[in-house]
Amino acid sequence: MPNAPPKLHPDIYPFLSPGNFKDAHAGKVVLITGAGGDIAQQISRHFALAGATLAVTDIALDRLDSTVALCREHGAKVVPFACNISKEAEVQGLIKDVQGQLGDIDILVNAAGVCTSKPIFLDSFAAIWREMEINLGGVLLTMLNVLPSMKARGSGCIINLASRAGTVSVPYLAGYSISKAAVIKATENIQKDLDADGLGNKIQLYCCHPGAVLTRLSLRSMDPVVAEAYPHLATNRPKWLKNYRTAVDLCGAVCVFLATGGVKDSLRGRYIDCEHDLEPFLSPEAAKEITENDLHVLKVDFLGGLPNDGGTSAGAFSFESD
Numbered sequence: 621m622p623n624a625p626p627k628l629h630p631d632i633y634p635f636l637s638p639g640n641f642k643d644a645h646a647g648k649v650v651l652i653t654g655a656g657g658d659i660a661q662q663i664s665r666h667f668a669l670a671g672a673t674l675a676v677t678d679i680a681l682d683r684l685d686s687t688v689a690l691c692r693e694h695g696a697k698v699v700p701f702a703c704n705i706s707k708e709a710e711v712q713g714l715i716k717d718v719q720g721q722l723g724d725i726d727i728l729v730n731a732a733g734v735c736t737s738k739p740i741f742l743d744s745f746a747a748i749w750r751e752m753e754i755n756l757g758g759v760l761l762t763m764l765n766v767l768p769s770m771k772a773r774g775s776g777c778i779i780n781l782a783s784r785a786g787t788v789s790v791p792y793l794a795g796y797s798i799s800k801a802a803v804i805k806a807t808e809n810i811q812k813d814l815d816a817d818g819l820g821n822k823i824q825l826y827c828c829h830p831g832a833v834l835t836r837l838s839l840r841s842m843d844p845v846v847a848e849a850y851p852h853l854a855t856n857r858p859k860w861l862k863n864y865r866t867a868v869d870l871c872g873a874v875c876v877f878l879a880t881g882g883v884k885d886s887l888r889g890r891y892i893d894c895e896h897d898l899e900p901f902l903s904p905e906a907a908k909e910i911t912e913n914d915l916h917v918l919k920v921d922f923l924g925g926l927p928n929d930g931g932t933s934a935g936a937f938s939f940e941s942d
Contacts, residue, residue, distance in 0.1 A: 623906050626897040630865050635899045636873040638669045646671035649722045653705055654732025656683030658835040659871050663729055666872030668696035675718040677701040705732050705758030715765045724769050727879045730759045730780045735796040748795035755799035776823045777879045780807050784829045804891050804918050811889025824888040826878045831866025831894045870894050890916035
């Protein structure tokens with residue numbers, strides 16, 4: 621019998637109470653990208669409450685002032701770094717600097733991102749590619765530069781922020797949706813590599829949607845060109861924004877819990893909505909259902925239930941001996 625659907629929580633609920641995770645990450649170094657943003661700032665705060673040492677980064681140091689101050693209020697050691705995560709040399713320098721000042725990175729949270737929210741006929745390749753470079757490229761660059769030390773030590777956790785937009789097809793959000801779908805798939809595929817190398821119980825990747833949160837990004841003014849060409853978007857925007865009801869700090873509490881490894885058997889390499897009650901995912905029954913039915917991943921279903929056997933790719937890289 622399938623498990624009951626998890627309850628939905630738009631705010632922090634008792635299971636995720638910060639008091640349950642006091643010092644859960646003491647002695648660990650956590651790198652958080654895009655930490656000047658509203659959601660990432662709260663992620664930083666929750667890891668500070670959990671006793672972690674923090675490396676926070678954004679494209680400019682002055683964007684990090686309030687995040688650093690907030691984390692230090694909770695007694696955390698926090699060091700700010702400026703980095704354009706879409707630039708390989710800067711990411712390599714960032715990882716080297718963090719390791720030199722704080723030690724090896726135990727937990728990486730990729731929270732940096734951009735969104736243009738334009739109809740495709742008003743968008744440009746340059747703007748869409750910028751979304752890809754930051755939303756996907758930044759995730760890949762940080763992961764590829766952090767994973768070698770995690771592999772050498774046999775431990776680590778990476779949490780990539782994605783979006784429900786990466787799991788559905790909606791108009792006027794092409795660049796953002798494409799980039800976030802790629803992040804979800806990258807998380808799954810790289811976890812498959814780790815599992816195949818026998819590292820799945822030691823290094824876990826997760827991909828999570830922070831929920832519909834009212835942030836500076838979501839509240840920014842609509843491009844006047846878009847408003848003129850698509851007046852219904854401007855008219856409906858206030859009603860649309862009323863659906864943004866997720867607490868800005870819920871994702872931070874979720875990230876702290878995910879990094880404990882408590883749901884690595886059920887959710888590693890997979891996508892999770894932060895509003896989903898995480899306690900049911902602790903059960904072996906949930907892990908079994910998720911694994912057997914390949915839930916919480918992006919996939920294609922065929923007409924008539926025709927199975928997707930993976931085609932030549934799956935056969936070429938089978939790990940079973942003949």
